[in-house]
Amino acid sequence: MSGNRVKFYNELLEEDLSHILNHTKDVWDAFKDKTIFITGGTGFFGKWFLETFAYANYKLDLNFRIIVLSRNPEKFLDEFVYIKNNPIFKFIKGDVRNFDFPNEQIDYIIHAATEASAKLNNEDPLLMLDTIVEGTRIALELAKEKKVKSFLFISSGAVYGKQPSEIAHISEEYNGAPNCLEQDSAYGEGKRVGELLSAIYFRQYHIPVKIARCFAFIGPYLPLDAHFAIGNFILNVLQGKDIIIEGDGTPYRSYLYTADLMIWLLTIILQGKNNVAYNVGSDEDVSIKELATTIANCFENKIEIKIATASEATKNIERYVPSVSRIKQELQVDVNFDLVSCINKTIKYYSSKKSV
Numbered sequence: 001m002s003g004n005r006v007k008f009y010n011e012l013l014e015e016d017l018s019h020i021l022n023h024t025k026d027v028w029d030a031f032k033d034k035t036i037f038i039t040g041g042t043g044f045f046g047k048w049f050l051e052t053f054a055y056a057n058y059k060l061d062l063n064f065r066i067i068v069l070s071r072n073p074e075k076f077l078d079e080f081v082y083i084k085n086n087p088i089f090k091f092i093k094g095d096v097r098n099f100d101f102p103n104e105q106i107d108y109i110i111h112a113a114t115e116a117s118a119k120l121n122n123e124d125p126l127l128m129l130d131t132i133v134e135g136t137r138i139a140l141e142l143a144k145e146k147k148v149k150s151f152l153f154i155s156s157g158a159v160y161g162k163q164p165s166e167i168a169h170i171s172e173e174y175n176g177a178p179n180c181l182e183q184d185s186a187y188g189e190g191k192r193v194g195e196l197l198s199a200i201y202f203r204q205y206h207i208p209v210k211i212a213r214c215f216a217f218i219g220p221y222l223p224l225d226a227h228f229a230i231g232n233f234i235l236n237v238l239q240g241k242d243i244i245i246e247g248d249g250t251p252y253r254s255y256l257y258t259a260d261l262m263i264w265l266l267t268i269i270l271q272g273k274n275n276v277a278y279n280v281g282s283d284e285d286v287s288i289k290e291l292a293t294t295i296a297n298c299f300e301n302k303i304e305i306k307i308a309t310a311s312e313a314t315k316n317i318e319r320y321v322p323s324v325s326r327i328k329q330e331l332q333v334d335v336n337f338d339l340v341s342c343i344n345k346t347i348k349y350y351s352s353k354k355s356v
Contacts, residue, residue, distance in 0.1 A: 005057060005058060005061045005063075006058065006085075006086060006087065007058055008054055008058070008082040008083065008085055008086035009051060009054045009055040009058060009082065010051055010082070012220070012349060012352055013051055013055075013220060013349075014055075016219070016220070016258070016259040016345075017051060017052060017055040017259075018055075019259045019263075019336070020052055020055075020056075020259050020262045020263055020266075021055065021056060021059060021060075023263045023333075023336070024262075024263055024266050024267065026271075027266050027267065027270050027271075028056055028060055028062060030149075030270050031056075031062055031064050031108070032060075032062045032063065032064065033062070033063050033064065034064050034065070034107040034108060034149075035064065035065040035066075035067060035104060035105060035106050035107050035108075036053070036064060036065070036066050036067070036106075036107065036108045036109075036110065037067045037069070037102070037106045037108070037109045037110070037142065038050075038066065038067070038068050038069065038109075038110045038112065039069045039096050039109075039110070039111050039112060039113035039135065039139055040069075040096070040111070040112035040113035040114065040154070041066075041068035041069060041070055041091075041112070042068070042070045042072075042073070042076040043112065043113075044217075044221050044222060044223065045112045045154060045214075045261075045265075046068070046112055047080075047221045048219075048221060048258055048261065048262050049110060049112070049262070049265075050066070050068070050080075050083055050089070052262050052266070053066050053088065054082075054083065054086055054088065054089075057088050064088060065088060065090065065104075066088055066089050066090070067090045067091075067092065067102055067104075067106070068089060068090070068091045068092070069092055069094055069096060069099060069113070070091055070092075070093065070094075071093070071094070071095055072093070073091035073092075073093050074093075076091075077091065096113040096114075096131065096134075096135035096138060096139065097130065097131060097134040097135050097138060098138070099138070101142055101145060101146075105146060106142065106143075106146040106148055107146075107148060107149050108148055108149055108150050108151075108152075108269060109139060109142065109143050109146075109148050109150075109151045109152065110152045110154070110265075110269065111135075111136060111139040111151065111152065111153050111154060112154040113131065113132075113135050113139075114128070114131050114132045114135060114187075114190070122183075122184055125183045125184070125186035126186070128186045128187055128190060129186040129189065129190045131190075132187070132190030132191060132193070132194050133190055133193045133194065133197070136153065136193075136194040136197050136198070137197055139151075140197055140198065140201045140207060140209075143201070143207050143209075144201065144205050144207060148207070148208070149208065150208050150210060150269050150270065151198070151201075151207055151208060151209045151210065152209075152210050152212065152265065152268060152269040153194060153195065153198045153209060153210070153211050153212070154212055154214060154265075155191045155194060155195055155211050155212060155213045155214065155277065156187070156188065156191045156213060156214055156215075157170070157213050157214065157215040157279065157281065157320060157322055158178065158187055158188035158191055159177070159178075159188055159191050159192045159195065159213060160174055160176045160177070160188075161176045161177045161178040161179065161185075161188060162176070162178075162179075162318075163176075163318075163319045163320055163321070164176070164319075165316040165317045165318070165319060167319070168285065168319065168321065169283055169285070169321050169322060169323035169324075170279075170319075170321065170322055170323060171279070171322075171323040171325070171326070172213070172277050172278070172279055172323075172326055177189075177192065178192070195211055195277065198211060198275070199275055202274060202275040203275075208274045209274060209275055210268050210269055210272040210273075210274065210276070210278075211275075211276065211277040211278065212264070212265055212268050212277075212278055212280045213277050213278065213279050213280060213322070214261075214280045214281065215254065215256070215279065215280065215281030215282075215320065215321070215322050216228070216230070216253050216254060216255050216256070216281060216320065217255060217256050217257070217258055217261055217281070218230050218231075218255040218256075218257060218258070218342045218343065218346050219257050219258030219259065219261075219342065219345065219346055219349075220258060220346065220349040220350075221258070222258070222346065224238075224350070229245075229253070229288055229291065230253075230255055230291060230295070230343075232244075233291065233292055233295045234295060234343070234346060234347060234350065237295060237296065237299050237301075237303055238347070238350060238351065240301075242303060242304040242305065242306055243292045243295065243296060243303055243304070243305045243306070244306050244308065245288055245289065245292055245305065245306065245307045245308060246308050246309075247288070247307075247308065247309050248307060248308075248309040248310060248311035248315075249287060249288045249289030249292065249307050249311070250287055250288070250289065250311050250315070250317050250318070251287065251288050251317065251318035251319065251320070252285045252286065252287050252288075252317065252318070252319045252320070252321055253285070253286065253288065253291065253320055253321065254281055254282040254283060254284050254285045254286065254320075254321045254322070255281075255282055255284075255286075255339060255342055256280065256281045256282040256335065256342075257336070257337040257341070257342040257345065259336075259337070260333075260334075260335060260336050260337060261280065263333060263336075264278075264280050264327065264331075264333050265280065267331045267333055268280075268327070268331065271331055272330075272331060273330070278326055278327040278330075278331070279322035279323060279324050279326065279327060280322075280324070280327065281321075281322045281324065282322075282324075282335050282339075283321065283322060283323060283324050283335070284335065284338065284339055285319070285321040286339060289305070289307065291339075292305045293305065294339060294340060294343060295343055298340065298343050298344055298347060299347075
């Protein structure tokens with residue numbers, strides 16, 4: 001038995017972690033005795049990667065090494081002490097745009113730095129753009145130097161720009177783009193350039209890049225106080241408040257549960273085709289108004305839903321919903337939780353915390 005096989009994982013998430021392990025049985029042998037480098041390892045996606053790797057090592061004795069790049073590892077590890085005490089993890093402090101490469105061999109890179117922060121996108125679009133573009137370039141240089149077996153770039157559905165209202169589920173073949181004359185396009189344009197860089201490094205340096213175009217998600221670690229409507233609504237109700245819809249409630253979204261997200265991403269990094277983009281998200285679309293109603297119905301107390309703006313009859317309906325036919329057909333993954341289950345599981349998690 002490896003000395004690294006220690007029980008350090010979040011027991012509140014054990015049901016979800018077990019679900020991930022049960023649906024990724026063909027994945028873990030490839031990671032055994034290997035080193036994985038993760039950027040953005042303390043963000044929303046990153047936390048789930050760390051939890052999943054910790055649980056998989058405990059259950060399967062994989063003896064892998066996880067190197068995590070973080071701008072502020074001390075703050076994260078003060079909160080996640082069981083990660084700090086787990087010997088499979090090594091944290092290095094640095095900015096993704098400029099950090100010292102680790103000396104050890106690296107077999108896989110998960111580039112998840114730069115989350116979809118509407119606040120940063122609006123207040124400092126230059127920093128947003130630079131972090132994505134320069135950070136991706138540096139991560140690809142690391143992949144080139146270490147001759148990695150696979151490089152996973154966490155991209156976004158934002159690369160498509162505004163989804164036409166007549167397209168219910170947008171596919172990877174759609175060639176739309178963000179409006180480059182609008183500063184809030186920095187995130188989407190940055191991810192487009194990140195994908196281009198990945199394609200160049202694949203063609204020129206034979207880096208085995210995999211691209212995941214991620215949409216919207218729900219589950220533990222989703223920030224409830226950020227710009228995500230589903231998190232805001234859950235937070236409102238947990239705090240005993242009514243649900244406030246800032247707009248008219250007509251836009252459509254879809255939400256993939258975080259346990260399924262991990263299954264899909266782990267499958268992509270090991271079994272996805274090189275230099276191919278895969279949409280990652282649920283295709284179960286729901287309007288924001290319907291979402292608010294669904295969340296309210298998950299609570300026993302009567303919740304009032306307030307809509308700030310009246311809808312216009314002639315308005316084109318905004319959509320942000322992927323087609324996931326490619327990943328389902330090629331990689332044999334599926335959506336395992338319907339929206340109500342996702343909401344209930346997320347509520348259960350946050351209700352179990354001492355404070356919200």
